[in-house]
Amino acid sequence: MMKDLKNMKIGLFIPCYINAVYPNVGVASYKLLTSVGLDVDYPLDQTCCGQPMANGGFEKDSTKLAHRMDDLFEKYDYVVGPSASCVCFVKETYPRLLEKEEHECLSSKIYEICEFLHDIVKVNHIDSYFPHKVSIHNSCHGVRLMKLSSPSELNIPKYSKLHNLLSLVKGIEIYEPKRVDECCGFGGLFSIEEPETSTCMGEDKISDHMATTAEYITGADSSCLMHMEGVIKRKKLPIKTKHIVEILSASL
Amino acid sequence: MSSHAKAAAQFIKNTERTAWHDQALFFVRQKRDNVAKNIDEWEVLRTKASQIKEHTVSNLEHYLTTFEKNAKANGIQVHWASDADEHNKIVAEIIENHKAKKLVKSKSMLTEECELNHFLEENGTEVVETDLGERIMQFLKLPPSHIVLPAIHVKRQEVAEIFNKEIHTDANNSDPAYLTQAARMHLREKFIEADISMTGVNFAVAEEGAFVVCTNEGNADMGTSFANVHIASMGIEKLVPNYESLGIFTRLLARSATGQPITTYTAHYKKPAKGKEIHIILVDNNRTEILKDKDHSNMLKCIRCGACMNTCPVYRRTGGYSYSYFIPGPLGINLSMLKEPKKHSGNVSACSLCYSCSNVCPAKIDLAEQIYKWRQDLDKYGEADPMKKMVVKGMKKVMGSPGLFYAAIKSGRLINHMPRFMVYNGLNDWGKGREMPVIALKTFNEMWKKGEVRSNESSKNK
Amino acid sequence: MNSREKILKKIKSFPIEKTPMPKFDVKAIASEDRIEAFKQSVKVVGGQAVMLKDYGTIDNLVTVLFPDVKRIATNLEGINCATENPDNFSMASMLNGVDVGIVEGHFGVVENGAVWVTQAMKHKALYFISEALIVILDADQLVETMHEAYKREEVYGDYEYGCFISGPSKTADIEQALVIGAHGAKAVTIVLT
Numbered sequence: 027m028m029k030d031l032k033n034m035k036i037g038l039f040i041p042c043y044i045n046a047v048y049p050n051v052g053v054a055s056y057k058l059l060t061s062v063g064l065d066v067d068y069p070l071d072q073t074c075c076g077q078p079m080a081n082g083g084f085e086k087d088s089t090k091l092a093h094r095m096d097d098l099f100e101k102y103d104y105v106v107g108p109s110a111s112c113v114c115f116v117k118e119t120y121p122r123l124l125e126k127e128e129h130e131c132l133s134s135k136i137y138e139i140c141e142f143l144h145d146i147v148k149v150n151h152i153d154s155y156f157p158h159k160v161s162i163h164n165s166c167h168g169v170r171l172m173k174l175s176s177p178s179e180l181n182i183p184k185y186s187k188l189h190n191l192l193s194l195v196k197g198i199e200i201y202e203p204k205r206v207d208e209c210c211g212f213g214g215l216f217s218i219e220e221p222e223t224s225t226c227m228g229e230d231k232i233s234d235h236m237a238t239t240a241e242y243i244t245g246a247d248s249s250c251l252m253h254m255e256g257v258i259k260r261k262k263l264p265i266k267t268k269h270i271v272e273i274l275s276a277s278l
Numbered sequence: 279m280s281s282h283a284k285a286a287a288q289f290i291k292n293t294e295r296t297a298w299h300d301q302a303l304f305f306v307r308q309k310r311d312n313v314a315k316n317i318d319e320w321e322v323l324r325t326k327a328s329q330i331k332e333h334t335v336s337n338l339e340h341y342l343t344t345f346e347k348n349a350k351a352n353g354i355q356v357h358w359a360s361d362a363d364e365h366n367k368i369v370a371e372i373i374e375n376h377k378a379k380k381l382v383k384s385k386s387m388l389t390e391e392c393e394l395n396h397f398l399e400e401n402g403t404e405v406v407e408t409d410l411g412e413r414i415m416q417f418l419k420l421p422p423s424h425i426v427l428p429a430i431h432v433k434r435q436e437v438a439e440i441f442n443k444e445i446h447t448d449a450n451n452s453d454p455a456y457l458t459q460a461a462r463m464h465l466r467e468k469f470i471e472a473d474i475s476m477t478g479v480n481f482a483v484a485e486e487g488a489f490v491v492c493t494n495e496g497n498a499d500m501g502t503s504f505a506n507v508h509i510a511s512m513g514i515e516k517l518v519p520n521y522e523s524l525g526i527f528t529r530l531l532a533r534s535a536t537g538q539p540i541t542t543y544t545a546h547y548k549k550p551a552k553g554k555e556i557h558i559i560l561v562d563n564n565r566t567e568i569l570k571d572k573d574h575s576n577m578l579k580c581i582r583c584g585a586c587m588n589t590c591p592v593y594r595r596t597g598g599y600s601y602s603y604f605i606p607g608p609l610g611i612n613l614s615m616l617k618e619p620k621k622h623s624g625n626v627s628a629c630s631l632c633y634s635c636s637n638v639c640p641a642k643i644d645l646a647e648q649i650y651k652w653r654q655d656l657d658k659y660g661e662a663d664p665m666k667k668m669v670v671k672g673m674k675k676v677m678g679s680p681g682l683f684y685a686a687i688k689s690g691r692l693i694n695h696m697p698r699f700m701v702y703n704g705l706n707d708w709g710k711g712r713e714m715p716v717i718a719l720k721t722f723n724e725m726w727k728k729g730e731v732r733s734n735e736s737s738k739n740k
Numbered sequence: 741m742n743s744r745e746k747i748l749k750k751i752k753s754f755p756i757e758k759t760p761m762p763k764f765d766v767k768a769i770a771s772e773d774r775i776e777a778f779k780q781s782v783k784v785v786g787g788q789a790v791m792l793k794d795y796g797t798i799d800n801l802v803t804v805l806f807p808d809v810k811r812i813a814t815n816l817e818g819i820n821c822a823t824e825n826p827d828n829f830s831m832a833s834m835l836n837g838v839d840v841g842i843v844e845g846h847f848g849v850v851e852n853g854a855v856w857v858t859q860a861m862k863h864k865a866l867y868f869i870s871e872a873l874i875v876i877l878d879a880d881q882l883v884e885t886m887h888e889a890y891k892r893e894e895v896y897g898d899y900e901y902g903c904f905i906s907g908p909s910k911t912a913d914i915e916q917a918l919v920i921g922a923h924g925a926k927a928v929t930i931v932l933t
Binding site: 040042043044045046047048049050052053056057060061066068070071072073074076078079080081082083084085086087088090091094166167170171177178179180181182205207208209211212213214215216217218219220221222223224225226227228229230252253255256257259260278 | 279280282283286287290296300304311314315317318320321589591592595596626627628629630631632633634636637638650653654655656657662663666667670671673674676677678679680683684687707708710711712713714715716717718720721722723725726727731733
């Protein structure tokens with residue numbers, strides 16, 4: 027790890043639904059980042075980055091939230107969050123929303139947590155033991171926007187940051203579904219605007235994960251996992267979901 | 279519910295067919311992936327293709343007039359049509375001038391766009407679609423459900439049934455080889471009898487005054503081998519500057535479309551044969567409007583390979599007819615909004631923003647990014663779902679205030695075991711196929727406030 | 741104002757930033773053995789490529805590969821097995837029923853098994869209507885990719901109709917099941933000389 031990283035202030039970005047539904051993902055993120063010696067803080071009273079409104083067609087309605095986020099994280103050197111989709115929204119959309127702002131925009135310093143650990147911290151050791159079979163859920167925004175792995179459509183060298191990180195965990199067996207980065211059908215408001223299609227996509231995706239014989243579906247996007255968890259519970263399927271930070275921090 | 283969502287729900291009810299449709303098209307996408315990955319320079323080709331189209335479109339006047347000049351010098355008759363009506367009238371006029379009765383057609387999405395068949399049939403011309411898939415759809419009196427695989431949603435038994443009725447094949451024989459052979463015999467007669475052959479255009483080459491028609495079946499070539507008059511219709515965006523450009527596009531088209539290294543026939547029409555005529559109709563029909571639209575002018579780069587449909591997880595599971603426009607999928611969502619936004623806004627929800635379409639597009643069109651932009655515009659057209667709008671306004675208020683947000687989580691008013699925005703329309707669309715997420719006893723925010731979020735080290739120290 | 745003027749005026753009416761044409765400098769990998777690679781590509785697209793020297797003459801090749809055919813059409817000289825010269829027919833439809841058509845190709849493309857042909861006869865129908873098509877091609881005339889193909893002078897030549905033919909006619913329009921022989925030739929044999 028680069029030495030000066032220890033002197034950097036890391037702001038933990040916890041998206042709204044992780045705050046409300048998966049607080050443990052937040053706790054795991056905190057543990058994971060501090061375990062590699064980082065100075066991590068959580069600016070209080072975070073709400074939502076605005077992505078659901080924007081993807082639903084009301085991007086302008088998220089401008090106020092963008093301002094709020096930008097203010098909350100102003101004093102940090104890096105902002106790190108456990109959601110590829112939300113981080114990506116901040117990164118890609120905020121510059122447009124905050125065009126007229128003078129202070130440095132949050133976009134340039136925000137990272138998805140796996141990307142941060144992999145590319146900035148460059149971890150090569152994680153003290154974690156997770157003796158289970160997991161299937162990696164390569165989320166659309168994680169793969170095609172955040173470039174966490176090589177998208178299946180492109181002819182570029184194959185890589186996967188999630189796979190690299192999970193490989194550091196002891197006892198783990200890592201799988202990937204056949205349709206390696208097919209959408210699970212969440213898509214924010216899509217999931218309720220087109221519920222039948224969304225559910226059908228979710229069911230197909232879970233089948234594909236189950237075919238790997240994995241016990242857990244894991245990934246960097248709680249939103250996809252939440253959607254699939256909903257389908258799994260409804261259909262009482264023998265597979266569980268777990269955010270990747272919970273696996274990377276399993277022994278912490 | 280959007281028009282697409284409603285139609286999709288119907289399609290998906292037939293789970294067996296939905297699974298077949300999804301798998302058949304995903305298989306085509308995989309074939310595309312395999313050949314694309316055998317070409318080291320694949321991504322370079324895509325970039326070049328995009329740049330060539332951009333260059334051509336940004337110099338459209340020059341290339342259109344260059345093409346016209348060179349095509350005329352080659353003896354091709356060039357016509358211009360501002361819209362679909364004019365296109366159809368030009369075709370009708372050529373037919374009348376030759377006192378023609380029978381017309382064979384190879385696949386052309388432009389003539390679908392212009393609704394030519396209907397127009398000609400009303401005027402007493404026999405129109406025969408000669409692409410097998412198109413012929414099946416013509417017999418079934420339905421439009422194609424995919425731009426490259428017109429009958430992808432039709433099962434072989436249905437083909438056997440309609441062929442039995444129309445060309446008297448054995449109703450119980452649904453073997454594709456048998457049915458294809460029957461169509462071959464049936465259409466062979468039509469080719470030979472035809473007075474006029476119509477084709478679309480894949481590429482028109484400005485510097486050569488020639489145009490290229492790509493098929494696998496050879497139906498365009500058969501058609502033009504017999505009829506004395508060949509009419510080719512093209513949208514004005516089908517131009518490329520020169521043959522060198524085709525070095526790029528012919529490498530991309532079939533690989534993207536079906537995973538073949540090239541179409542079986544890549545035919546170049548340069549001059550009419552002795553005693554024959556070639557007419558080409560350059561059609562605008564809204565394309566110059568698209569040119570003006572900075573956010574969406576990239577749509578003019580499309581080479582109609584259909585790869586975006588094959589990869590679209592929504593299209594694969596909902597079929598071509600769940601879209602209100604004759605072109606479905608990511609391409610169709612965008613083109614339909616460019617055509618008539620109010621009429622076709624119901625397609626805009628048919629996208630989970632997975633961005634796969636943008637990645638497969640051989641011309642690197644930002645298809646998904648554009649769909650995102652259309653969503654931002656729905657309100658402007660007065661087409662945003664009022665419930666969704668209300669929810670977003672509510673979210674804006676609640677999310678804008680941490681007090682309201684956390685109070686709402688706690689009281690369960692905003693979240694009834696679920697963020698309210700997920701269940702906004704009262705029918706609980708989330709809950710149709712999924713269980714609700716369970717709200718944690720404490721939010722992360724609360725845990726942090728109470729000092730319950732600790733690292734390993736600090737908890738050990740305490 | 742006619743439609744031509746209307747369309748051109750409309751295009752001119754809004755300024756679009758003109759972008760340059762990219763350079764055609766795509767580097768493609770060359771095959772080690774062009775002939776073998778070409779044969780393989782032809783196979784992939786459903787046809788076959790054979791060496792003339794393995795058969796001696798075209799006549800012998802036709803006898804061996806197509807033993808039971810009746811109508812063999814070509815306007816090429818020196819092919820004794822030919823039963824008819826299509827250039828003598830007044831109408832293209834008279835070619836309906838030809839079993840084997842024999843034509844010449846200018847050059848082949850290694851990456852996709854395509855052969856460039858230009859109409860060298862009265863009725864181009866022969867290329868498509870023959871149940872089996874034989875294309876005679878000089879084995880020295882192979883290019884690697886379509887980039888090179890579109891640099892060949894034959895493509896810029898004075899022809900009415902030119903075509904890259906890659907294997908036999910095919911369709912998968914019924915349930916995506918591949919069927920060889922939609923409307924055109926059901927078999928394509930490239931004879932490398």
